[in-house]
Amino acid sequence: MIYDVIIVGSGPAGLAAAIYAKRAELNMVVIEKAALSGGQIINTYEVDNYPGTPGISGFDLSIKFREHADKLSTEFVTGEVVKFDIDGAIKVITLDNGTEYKTKAVVIASGGVPRHLGVEGEEKYSGMGVSYCATCDGAFFKNKSVAVVGGGDVAVEDAIFLARICKQVYVVHRRDQFRSSKSLSNRLLSFENVTVLWDSVVEKINGDDTVSAISVKNLKTEEQASYEVSGVFIAVGYIPNSEVYKNAVATDSAGYIIAGENCMTNVPGVFAAGDVRTKDLRQIITAASDGANAITAVEKYLNDL
Numbered sequence: 676m677i678y679d680v681i682i683v684g685s686g687p688a689g690l691a692a693a694i695y696a697k698r699a700e701l702n703m704v705v706i707e708k709a710a711l712s713g714g715q716i717i718n719t720y721e722v723d724n725y726p727g728t729p730g731i732s733g734f735d736l737s738i739k740f741r742e743h744a745d746k747l748s749t750e751f752v753t754g755e756v757v758k759f760d761i762d763g764a765i766k767v768i769t770l771d772n773g774t775e776y777k778t779k780a781v782v783i784a785s786g787g788v789p790r791h792l793g794v795e796g797e798e799k800y801s802g803m804g805v806s807y808c809a810t811c812d813g814a815f816f817k818n819k820s821v822a823v824v825g826g827g828d829v830a831v832e833d834a835i836f837l838a839r840i841c842k843q844v845y846v847v848h849r850r851d852q853f854r855s856s857k858s859l860s861n862r863l864l865s866f867e868n869v870t871v872l873w874d875s876v877v878e879k880i881n882g883d884d885t886v887s888a889i890s891v892k893n894l895k896t897e898e899q900a901s902y903e904v905s906g907v908f909i910a911v912g913y914i915p916n917s918e919v920y921k922n923a924v925a926t927d928s929a930g931y932i933i934a935g936e937n938c939m940t941n942v943p944g945v946f947a948a949g950d951v952r953t954k955d956l957r958q959i960i961t962a963a964s965d966g967a968n969a970i971t972a973v974e975k976y977l978n979d980l
C-alpha cells in the first residue's frame with residue numbers, strides 16, 4: 676500500500692495535520708513514538724494562550740486534539756522512525772520494528788527533547804533530584820526547596836507550578852530578563868516564595884544519594900554561592916528530533932529542519948511542521964497552524980504529481 680501522506684509525530688502539529696489530512700480525505704497514517712499523543716504539551720501544567728480553552732492543562736488539551744483526530748478515524752501506529760529514504764517519488768519510512776511504510780508525501784512533526792545543562796552532577800542525579808519535567812516530578816518536592824534553571828516559557832511555567840507546592844523556588848537564569856511572555860513572568864514574580872537569581876548559572880549540582888544543593892555563579896560579579904535544594908528542574912529549551920532526517924533534508928546549525936510557513940523542505944514531498952522546523956515562535960498555536968499549512972501544501976503537491 677502506498678499512502679498519500681505519512682505524518683511523523685503526534686504533538687499539536689502532527690495531530691492538526693492529521694485532522695486536516697482526514698478532512699481532505701487523504702489516505703494517511705500517523706506514526707507516533709509512544710502510544711500517548713500530545714508531544715511536549717503533555718507536561719505543560721497550564722495552557723492559557725490557546726484560543727477557546729483558557730487555563731486548560733496541556734494534558735487535557737492534547738486529549739482534545741487526539742479525540743478530534745480519533746473522531747475522524749485517524750490511523751495511528753506506534754514506532755520510532757529509524758530510516759528515511761526519500762530519494763524517489765515514493766518515500767520509504769522504516770520503523771524500529773522493521774516495518775516499512777511507503778508514501779507519496781511525508782510531514783515530519785517530530786518535535787524536540789529537553790536540552791541538558793551539561794554541568795557536573797546533572798547526569799549523576801538525574802531522577803534523584805534532577806528533573807526535566809516539573810509537572811511530572813514536582814509533587815515529590817512538596818514543601819521543599821527547589822531550583823528551576825532557564826528563563827523561557829517552560830522555565831517560568833514550571834517555576835509557577837512549583838511555587839504553588841514548594842517551600843522555596845530559586846529560578847536561575849543566565850540573563851537579567853526572562854525570555855518568557857510578560858504575563859507569565861509577572862505572575863511568577865508575584866509569588867513571595869520565588870527568588871530569581873539573575874545573570875547566574877548553575878555550575879554544579881551537589882548531593883549524596885540525592886540532590887542537596889546547587890553551586891551558582893553570578894556571571895556579572897563572578898560571585899559564587901550555594902543554595903540548599905532538594906530538586907533541580909532544568910528547562911533550558913529543546914533539541915529538535917531531526918537526527919534521522921538530517922542527511923536527507925536541509926537543517927540549520929541547531930538541527931532544525933529548514934522550512935517556511937508552507938512547511939516545504941528542500942526535498943519535494945517532504946514537509947516539516949511544528950517545533951522541528953525553523954521558525955520564530957514555537958507555541959502550541961503555531962505548531963497547530965503548521966499542521967494545517969503542511970497538509971494544504973501536501974494537497975497541492977499531490978495534485979501536481
Ligand code: NAP
Pocket residue numbers: 719721722723724790791792824825826827828829830832849850853854876910911912913956957958959960
Ligand atoms: P526557550 O524559549 O528556548 O527558552 C530556553 C531558556 O533556557 C532561555 O531562557 C535560555 O536563556 C535558557 N538557556 C538555554 N540554554 C541554556 C544553558 N545552557 N544554560 C542556561 N540557560 C540556558 O525554550 P522553552 O522555554 O523550553 O520553550 C520552548 C518553546 O515552547 C518556546 O518557543 C516557548 O515559547 C514555547 N512554549 C510555549 C508555551 C505556550 O504556548 N503556552 C508553553 C511552553 C513553551 P536565554 O534567554 O539567555 O536564551
